[in-house]
Amino acid sequence: MALISALAFGGSGVAAKPLIEAGLAPLHVTWLRVAGAALVLLPLAWRHRGLLRRRPALLVGYGLLAVGGVQACYFAAISRIPVGVALLIEYLAPALVLGWVRFVQKRPVTRAAAVGVVLAVAGLACVVEVWSGLSFDVIGLALALGAACCQVGYFVLSDHGGDGDDTPDPLGVIAYGLLTGAVVLTVIARPWTMDWQVLGGSAEMNGTPVPAALLLGWIVLIATVAAYLTGVVSIRLLSPQVAGVVACLEAVIATVLAWVLLGEHLSLPQIAGGVVVLVGAFIAQSAKPEDPAAGAPEAPASEARASEAGASDAALPGNGLPPTGEDPSPAVAGNGLSAGSCAP
Secondary structure, three states, X not given: OXXXXXXXXXOHXXXXXXXXXXXXXXXXXXXXXXXXXXXXXXXXXXXXXXXXXXXXXXXXXXXXXXXXXXXXXXXXXXXXXXXXXXXXXXXXXXXXXXHHHHHHOOOXXXXXXXXXXXXXXXXXXXHOOHHHOOOOOHHHHXXXXXXXXXXXXXXXXXXXXXXXXXXOOHHHHHHHHHHHHHHHHHHHHOHHHOOHHHHHOEEEEOOEEEXXXXXXXXXXXXXXHHHHHHHXXXXXXXXXXXHHHHHOHHHHHHHHHHHHHOOOOOOHHHXXXXXXXXXXXXXXXXXXXXXXXXXXXXXXXXXXXXXXXXXXXXXXXXXXOOOOEOOOOOEOOOOOOEOOOEOO
């Protein structure tokens, strides 16, 4: 299930980019993805309708950050930079979460976690070829970093959402997150201004015409609905840590698919840098928080969960976008929530 989820999330950018190049705005593709998935998951939303009363802030935050924010930034990024590069930048999220834990929450992190952060940043420098003055579009890089920041906000929000004994069902959170994201994106994207005729034609995938409706169907049904559901199931059958490690394959899958289907070739230093980013992300999300000093009072349960969310279970999808994504199935300790890159 975890492998299926990683494969599904990893293919979202490859299917979305031809639609964007065919004439659809990135925000319109994001709206189509979120609104279509929300429509499919309406029965789940009805089943968990009690969440509207119990966890309204969590649902709104999930819709704005994990769904709308991550995927909109990711799709906008891949319209300017290669899919693999955008997704690898999103994998800075574990490092950013550790920064939040260390400097905002004032919680100690282990040396291994710090090493993971350094590796991730160093690998990212190779991916964007910093020695050549950033060989990629700066705005595209900033948008990809924005997707990573949205992932961080989701991790922090989900940790607070898991406080107490009344933990929300991840499936219900996903369904209402998509609904919330669809409503917000409708106002922002204004789909009535979209060129709907594009969906009736074809889009070119590295010179090969592919029906636009088929690409949209993949984005909605496979890269969103199936990706989220299999991600949640995998976490329940395995553990957030193990499922998160498997989710790291999403970046590899997305890069390989973009290479084969879109002709987006990465140089040897970029490939090596991508490996270092994934290794750093793995170390950062696997490192355990330091134990409180001997004799010190025990930290409150909410603080312990926050530290664990940042240092142990910040596993990226998605766009996320995963995520991904857009993207990306990131798991948060204490509540078992899962998000796509969402990336992607």
